Amino acid sequence: MSGEALVATGLSHGFAGVPVLDGIDLTVPRGGVLAILGPSGAGKTTLLAILGGLLAPDAGHVERPFERPAFVFQDPLLLPWRTARGNVAFALTGRRLSRAERLGRARSMLVKVGLGQDEAGRYPHQLSGGMRKRVALARALAVEPDLMLLDEAFSALDVGLAREMQRLVRLDAQERGVTVVLVTHDLSEAVRLADELVVLSGRPAHVACRVAIGRPSRLRDDAFVEAEIRRLAASEAIRDAFRPTLSG
Amino acid sequence: MAGRFWRRFFSGERRWAALGILAVLALWEAGHRVYGDFVLPSPLATLTALGRLTLDGDLGPAILTTTRDALSGFLVATLIGSLLGGLAGRSTPLRAMLQPVATMLIGVPAIAWVVLSLLWFGGSGLAATFSVAVAVGPLVFAAATQGTRTVDGGLRMMARSFRVPLHVRLADVYLPHVLSYLLPALGAALAMSWKVAVMAELLSGAGGIGDGLAAARAEVDTARTMAWVVVVVALLLIVERLVIEPVRRYFETWRRGLPGEAP
Incomplete structure (x- = not known):
């Protein structure tokens, strides 16, 4: 393997x-x-x-x-001087794609994460925290990692x-x-x-x-997810692993 | 038609700017009435002197020479200052080495550079260019260093993670951030460039507005002196409005709507 x-x-x-x-x-x-x-x-x-x-x-x-490889970081890490569309297209600059192709792909990827034409043209500071996070996700998906x-x-x-x-x-x-x-x-x-x-x-x-x-x-x-969570939460090893934060 | 144009032209902020200039002119006129022609010629007398300079054919060549002196020095300072500053921002040893040098250079009075460069280069135009470059370069260097040093580490890591090519990283991650430090510094550096250029010309006698000022002083012609001052200020304003301001606006469109910025 x-x-x-x-x-x-x-x-x-x-x-x-x-x-x-x-x-x-x-x-x-x-x-x-x-x-x-x-x-x-x-x-x-x-x-x-x-x-x-x-x-x-x-x-x-x-x-x-x-x-x-493609990352989605804990902070969205968007370029403040690029629009949402520009930020997604930025990740594609290493590829052999024309500017129009890059922007086109960025647009369709933003639509996939639920951001439309209007949001695509906005700068990060004009977007909500959740929207920024989705832009970061679109950026990672756009490179077809x-x-x-x-x-x-x-x-x-x-x-x-x-x-x-x-x-x-x-x-x-x-x-x-x-x-x-x-x-x-x-x-x-x-x-x-x-x-x-x-x-x-x-x-x-x-x-x-x-x-x-x-x-x-x-x-x-x-139902499966809930049952699985209950099973895991009951496990001694997992409870131990999380204990330090629980106790302070 | 014309009335509407002027009404639009003087609306909003411009109206207040015009009011400020009018206030200065009024004070100037008042000062003239109190102290008389010799100490402070009236705005009108200054304007007449300016007209005479134009008619005598002194004005054009002087403006050209001073512009050449100031801008050539400014250009050299900008190129070398931002290049070295950019490198120093990324390399700690280089920064540690260059920063005290820059501080030392900033500490030398501009007039001392003028005297030295006159001794080194004589009355050639090079003296003014050199004085401007060496007086202004450290300012540009300091701003470029600070700008490059403070580029967001997270953004750099993000660009690296997507394997973005170096030239794109420089243009899209570094440049916009560095410019927010560099452009205000360049504005200040440009203003200083004119001042140092005029100073160098005044002592070298190799033409330019400074040379004109020296001649006016020798003839104790206050009105002509004031006329030259008006020319320097006008030049400075024109270059600031025509070059620096549009460049700044172009690179900072994204800031619109940020807290503390105009919408």
Whole structure:
């Protein structure tokens, strides 16, 4: 399977001498969806940055046989001087596309995330927080990625919209066989989207437990998701992992 | 027709600007009535002196020379200042090395640069260009450094994550941010360029408005002196309105509607 999967072995990393990650091993098969869970400050974002190649780990190795990675960051990180359309098109500047093609693709991608002609021409400061988040998602989808890295991508959206965007990512991933790694603190989001859950815990963080979700994601209805969440919440390992934040 | 044009022209902010200028003219006239022709010639006498300068054919060449001196120095300062400033903003060792040098250069009085450059370059036009460049360059450098240094790290990471080519990153991530620091500094630098150029010309005697000022002073002709001053101010305003302001507006359309900005 080597060369066909995102494989991380023995990842360790620290900031200014403080260790954050300690010996993390992960494998995400091509087309698979992995959710990284854990209490805030557990190093989830750092791990995602290393998996995406934005950060070199202090130790360990990542095999990344992908050509078009795309990020949705925790902050939307939009260029304030570009319109929503310009921001989406910006991600395509490395491609052999004409300006008109780039803008055309940006427009249709914005429509997919529910932003029309009017919003497409607005600057980020003229959009609401949820709209900015959707622009960031459209920007990631526009590059037709083969690897998607989502960092709390749906957290600023209201429930209905979050579900809608999750569906969009899931369909896109299934249609084109995109490999997805998502960081979240929302168990239901993880259960809805992922094939495998990895829970980080401790300081420095290690993998506290791994859970596979058997049923294919398109067959997961609300009842299944609820039952699965109850099952996970009952698990000792997951409760332990989240305990530090619960106690303060 | 004409009445409507002027009414539109002097509406809103322009009306207040015109009022401000009128107030200065009124004060000037009042000062003239109190102190007399020798100390403060009236606005009308200044205008007459200006007309005489035009008729004698002194005005055109002087404006050309001063414009050349000021703009050539300004251009050199802008190119070198923003290039070095941009690099210093991205490289800590370079910044640590260049910043004290820039501070030192800013500390040298402009008139000292004029005297030095006259000693080095003699009465050639180069003296004025050099004085302007060296007096103004550090200002541009400081603004470019600060602008480049404060480019949002998140945006840089985002651009890198989408593998955006370097030239696009420079144009779309760096430039708009750096310009918000650089353009106000360039406005101030341009104003200073005219002042230093006139100063250098005054001492070098190689033509230009400064040379005209020196001649007017030698002949104790206050009206002519005032006329030259009016010319410098007018030039400065014209360049500011015709070049700096439109450039600033072009690059900052996106700011409209931001808190604290005009809608």
